[in-house]
Amino acid sequence: MSQGLNYEFLIDTFFVALSGISITLLVTIVSLIVALPLGFLLAMTRINRIPVIQRIAQIYVSFVRGTPIIIQIFIIYSSIPLILKAFFDKYNIQLDIYKINPIWYALIIFSFSTTALLIEVFRSALGTVKKEQLEAAYSVGLTTFQAYRRIIIQQVLVVALPNLCTTTVNLIKATSLGYAMSLPEITLNAKVAANMGYNYVEAYLDIFIIYLILCMTVEYIFKVLEKRLSKYKMANA
Amino acid sequence: MLEIKNVHKSFHKNAILKGVDLSIDKGDVVVILGPSGSGKTTLLRCINFLERADKGHASFGDIKVDLHHAKKKEIHAIRQKIAFVFQNYNLFTNKTALENVTEGLIIGRKIPRAEAIIRGKQALDKVGLSEKYNAYPIELSGGQQQRVGIARAVALNPDIILFDEPTSALDPELVGEVLSVMKAIAKEEGTTMLVVTHEISFAKEVANRVIFMDDGVVVEEGSPHEILVTPKEERTIRFLKRVIPKDYIYQI
Numbered sequence: 001m002s003q004g005l006n007y008e009f010l011i012d013t014f015f016v017a018l019s020g021i022s023i024t025l026l027v028t029i030v031s032l033i034v035a036l037p038l039g040f041l042l043a044m045t046r047i048n049r050i051p052v053i054q055r056i057a058q059i060y061v062s063f064v065r066g067t068p069i070i071i072q073i074f075i076i077y078s079s080i081p082l083i084l085k086a087f088f089d090k091y092n093i094q095l096d097i098y099k100i101n102p103i104w105y106a107l108i109i110f111s112f113s114t115t116a117l118l119i120e121v122f123r124s125a126l127g128t129v130k131k132e133q134l135e136a137a138y139s140v141g142l143t144t145f146q147a148y149r150r151i152i153i154q155q156v157l158v159v160a161l162p163n164l165c166t167t168t169v170n171l172i173k174a175t176s177l178g179y180a181m182s183l184p185e186i187t188l189n190a191k192v193a194a195n196m197g198y199n200y201v202e203a204y205l206d207i208f209i210i211y212l213i214l215c216m217t218v219e220y221i222f223k224v225l226e227k228r229l230s231k232y233k234m235a236n237a
Numbered sequence: 238m239l240e241i242k243n244v245h246k247s248f249h250k251n252a253i254l255k256g257v258d259l260s261i262d263k264g265d266v267v268v269i270l271g272p273s274g275s276g277k278t279t280l281l282r283c284i285n286f287l288e289r290a291d292k293g294h295a296s297f298g299d300i301k302v303d304l305h306h307a308k309k310k311e312i313h314a315i316r317q318k319i320a321f322v323f324q325n326y327n328l329f330t331n332k333t334a335l336e337n338v339t340e341g342l343i344i345g346r347k348i349p350r351a352e353a354i355i356r357g358k359q360a361l362d363k364v365g366l367s368e369k370y371n372a373y374p375i376e377l378s379g380g381q382q383q384r385v386g387i388a389r390a391v392a393l394n395p396d397i398i399l400f401d402e403p404t405s406a407l408d409p410e411l412v413g414e415v416l417s418v419m420k421a422i423a424k425e426e427g428t429t430m431l432v433v434t435h436e437i438s439f440a441k442e443v444a445n446r447v448i449f450m451d452d453g454v455v456v457e458e459g460s461p462h463e464i465l466v467t468p469k470e471e472r473t474i475r476f477l478k479r480v481i482p483k484d485y486i487y488q489i
Contacts (some may be wrong), residue, residue: 132327135287139321140341140393143313150344154331232331232373 009193010202017190017206021214024185027106027175032168034111039118040153046119047126057119064116069174072113077105077181102181110171117167125160126152158230165222169215176211186210238263238429239284239397244293244304246279253279254290255453261397266423266430268440270464271450272476277433278324280450281399284431285321286312298396317346320390324402326382328374334361334385335370338392346393360392361385364418380411384418391422400432412436419443437481441465449473 042057044050064072081097088095129152137147157164179188186207194203239261246254253276261267269277282288283304284295290304297318302311328337335357342353361370364384374382383403390398403419404412416436420443422428434440440447440461447464449457449472457470465481468474 132323132325133329136321136323136327136329137340138287138316139285139319139323140389141313141317141345142341146344150340151329151331158331232333233375 005205006197006199006202009197009199010206013190013193013199013203014206014210016193017186017203017210020184020186020189021210023103023178023183024172024175024214027103027110027178027183027185028168028172030107031110031114031171034107035114035118038111038115040122040156042115042119043122043126046123061116061119064113069109069113070177070180073105073109073177073180076109076112077102080105080108102178102183105181106175106178106183110175113174114167114171117170118164121160121163121167122156125156125163128159129155154229158226158233161222161226161229165219165226168222169218172215172218173211176207239295239297239431241284241295241304242293244280244283245291246276246283246288247291253453254283257293257450257453257455259448259455261429261431263396263429264427265446266432266444267446267448268444268461269431269433269448269450270435270437270440270476270480271456275450276453277450278401281321281401281431281433285316285319285399287321318396320393320395320398322383322386322390322398322400322403325406326374326379326386328382328385328389330374333371333373334366334377334388337374337385338389341389341393356392357388360388363391363422364388365414378411379407380414383407383411383415387415387418387422391426391428397429397431400430400434402433402435404434404436435480437465437477449476451476 042053042060045053046057048054081100084097084100087093088097133151133155134144134147137151138144142150175183175185176187178185179191182188190203190207194200239259241257241259244254244257245252253274255276257276257280259267259280269280271277279288283290283293286304286307293304295302295304295315297315300311300314300318302315307315328334329340332340335354338357338360339350339353342348342356343350348356358367358370361367364387366381366384366388369377369381369385372381374385377385383406387398387403400419404415407415416439419430419432419439423430423443432439432444444461446458447461448455449464449468449470451472457464457468457473464473465477468477
């Protein structure tokens with residue numbers, strides 16, 4: 001450190017790390033696309049006390065919340081290849097499991113954990129929408145599906161938005177753990193670059209800045225969204 | 238037009254309705270009176286399937302249905318003919334006054350948007366809210382919200398409107414505006430109404446039939462004069478004594 005920061009490396013690595021943003025965003029967005037409807041439906045089973053399924057959802061949430069994501073990554077990343085291998089061997093499928101792109105594992109793990117978090121987000125949000133809203137929808141001739149699509153989900157989303165924002169930002173940050181399974185996202189790209197000349201401080205500074213900008217942008221987008229969607233609530237304020 | 242027979246409903250073994258019969262003709266304004274807990278609200282909710290009756294039949298024009306075993310399709314068909322006005326208004330909080338009225342027209346009745354908006358505005362004009370098309374429920378007073386609730390029901394052009402204590406949640410000074418809107422709709426449009434209310438003056442001036450319910454059964458029914466002035470049953474007399482104030486009645 002005596003010679004100070006290597007600015008050239010700092011700037012070069014910034015762009016190397018930035019090239020991982022597409023993987024980071026891909027994992028984040030696909031996980032959300034899977035987790036949003038799934039989390040909502042499972043939250044509904046909790047609210048409506050659907051036997052068996054609600055219990056499974058409950059246990060699922062405890063499992064995901066009770067374990068660090070890095071451990072979930074280790075378990076899935078090491079066990080799925082073994083299971084697949086046994087499966088492939090049994091049915092004589094010629095496929096090298098070690099050539100599977102780690103992005104598939106990342107998508108499974110992050111969809112899986114985000115769904116659990118969203119079950120809880122939606123469960124609390126659903127609790128704030130009174131059942132009278134549903135009754136009113138029925139009374140004007142809407143079906144249950146129409147009532148949810150037009151009335152309930154819109155109200156639930158507004159209540160859930162702050163927590164959805166938190167979940168999304170946490171998800172973006174959690175994808176940095178993808179480096180543990182060689183997922184070429186922001187963190188891994190920077191680390192690989194740093195390995196060559198031991199310029200770790202510069203590399204870490206780069207990813208620090210990238211995550212900060214990325215998360216602040218996401219927070220801003222959510223804030224705008226919240227303002228637009230909740231205008232019916234602040235009409236008087 | 239609407240006939241219901243032998244409706245039973247219990248909540249947790251607590252019998253609320255113990256065999257209620259009711260028949261309503263087109264153009265009728267029927268008021269149901271009765272002490273709280275007598276099953277008036279539950280009766281309305283069973284007619285519209287917001288509660289599932291344990292037993293009972295309904296015939297609605299040419300639709301006949303078992304209130305307990307009705308299928309989704311039958312329920313949907315009946316709800317298309319009935320509108321409901323709630324005690325707590327139950328406006329869609331995320332929609333404007335006009336959207337509240339048009340929602341059921343566009344989505345429920347599949348009426349083209351442009352036509353629905355015209356009908357929605359007419360309904361809101363009728364209840365005196367021409368200035369409030371784009372107001373959200375939170376921006377409206379209780380009386381205004383309930384008038385939107387009534388416009389929402391009227392716009393559907395239903396065969397009958399069920400009113401579940403439409404003024405009970407209102408501040409006393411707002412009761413009059415809602416009752417007079419209801420009166421106007423009954424008198425001018427000839428809308429068929431089944432109204433649960435504690436407003437004796439409304440029963441007296443607007444209803445053509447009054448039903449007195451107590452403890453899950455219809456105790457007595459007849460013209461407003463028969464029930465309010467010359468009641469025969471002991472329970473009706475006792476109830477009226479308690480609710481009719483001697484010196485003051487709302488003027489509508």
